[in-house]
Amino acid sequence: xxxxxKALASSLDETRKDVVALARSLTLQDLKTPMxxxxxxxxxxxxHMATSEAGLVNTAKRIAGGQPxxxxxxxxxxxxxxxxxxxxxxxxxxxxxxxxxxxxxxxxTLEQMTEEExxxxxxxxxxxPIDVLGVxxxxxxxxxxxxxxxxxxxxx
Numbered sequence: 001x002x003x004x005x006k007a008l009a010s011s012l013d014e015t016r017k018d019v020v021a022l023a024r025s026l027t028l029q030d031l032k033t034p035m036x037x038x039x040x041x042x043x044x045x046x047x048h049m050a051t052s053e054a055g056l057v058n059t060a061k062r063i064a065g066g067q068p069x070x071x072x073x074x075x076x077x078x079x080x081x082x083x084x085x086x087x088x089x090x091x092x093x094x095x096x097x098x099x100x101x102x103x104x105x106x107x108x109t110l111e112q113m114t115e116e117e118x119x120x121x122x123x124x125x126x127x128x129p130i131d132v133l134g135v136x137x138x139x140x141x142x143x144x145x146x147x148x149x150x151x152x153x154x155x156x
Contacts, residue, residue: 002115003115003118003133005111008136008137009106009107009110011140012103012136015139015140015143016099016143018143019147020096020099022147022151023046023096026042026150026154030042031043031092033153033154034153035149036152036153040084042150042153043088044084045153046095046150047083047084047087047090047095048080048083049095049146050087050096050098051083051087051098052139053103053139053143054102054105055125056138056139056142057102057105057106057109057135057139059122060113060132060135060136061109062122063121063130063131064113064117064118064120064132068120068121068123069122069123074125076126106139113132118131118132118133118136
């Protein structure tokens with residue numbers, strides 16, 4: 001199987017443009033808007049998005065490196081909540097800067113992985129089965145899903 005890395009990276013970069021445009025358009029009131037789940041605000045979701053790619057890239061590295069499961073006792077929901085709490089005072093511009101850093105690492109990691117590594121099977125931190133290539137694809141899906149969630153919350 002030959003992976004078109006450039007096409008995948010380009011697709012992820014297009015999705016990222018949507019994230020950045022949405023984040024830059026948010027007003028202070030938008031950031032305070034509760035999400036439909038009721039526990040997070042739009043700001044919290046944006047923080048989650050700003051930290052998720054780095055976690056997903058680490059998941060890809062973990063699986064490719066032969067560790068198919070997350071560390072015993074790892075709780076993805078608790079981890080995500082802690083990230084949101086730690087970065088509560090972070091500006092939107094600083095969150096966007098985090099996204100730039102994680103995107104550069106994603107590109108580097110995707111480029112360096114062999115075809116064999118991209119096919120290694122493992123599990124997301126949630127326990128969902130996935131291969132390494134699927135983790136990279138999940139980055140874009142995750143961003144699209146949460147952009148939709150934010151737009152729904154603020155009525156756009």
